[in-house]
Every structure is written in structure tokens, then in C-alpha cells.
Amino acid sequence: MQTNFVTTGLIYIVIGFALALFFYYVLKKKFIGKVWGAVFVGIVGSFVGGICDFFIPQIRFFTLIFYSVNIIPSCLMAALFLWVFHKISVAPEPY
Numbered sequence: 001m002q003t004n005f006v007t008t009g010l011i012y013i014v015i016g017f018a019l020a021l022f023f024y025y026v027l028k029k030k031f032i033g034k035v036w037g038a039v040f041v042g043i044v045g046s047f048v049g050g051i052c053d054f055f056i057p058q059i060r061f062f063t064l065i066f067y068s069v070n071i072i073p074s075c076l077m078a079a080l081f082l083w084v085f086h087k088i089s090v091a092p093e094p095y
Helices: 002-026 034-055 071-089
Strands: none
Touching: 002 034, 002 071, 034 071
């Protein structure tokens, strides 16, 4: 049982890390804190997506990986968090 929680946590970390690297290096988005700021926000977004998956059972019909982890909500939420963080990072300075 404990290894299931560790595996789930590691999958969420890998998803957040991979999406942050994709946003930073492939899409060339700018973030506060550069790549490490993006990695932190991506991992947080991935875990928030996992929590949404746990509390909202209607989204569990998506694809499962390892027959226990629904990766779609964590990917969508990490991408949303990274997009919002990018918009905040490049916002113009107030006068």
C-alpha cells in the first residue's frame, strides 16, 4: 500500500517536471525563477490535478497508467498552472 503512494507521487513529480521542461525549453516560455520556478509550479500543478482526480470521481474515466494513476487531470492542471505562471511572469510592470 505504501509503495502505491510512493509510485503515485513519483509519477506526479515526473509529469510536473516533464511539462515544465517542455514549456521552458520547447515552447520557450519565460518564467520567474527560470527553469526551477517552472519545475516547482509544474509539480504543484500536477499534485493539485491528482487531488482533483481523487475528489471528483466523474473524471476517472480517462486513461489509466499502471492501472492506478489517472494522468490526464494532473497533466491538464500542471499545464494550466504553468500557463498562468507564464502570464504572471511576463506581465508588464505597473507605472
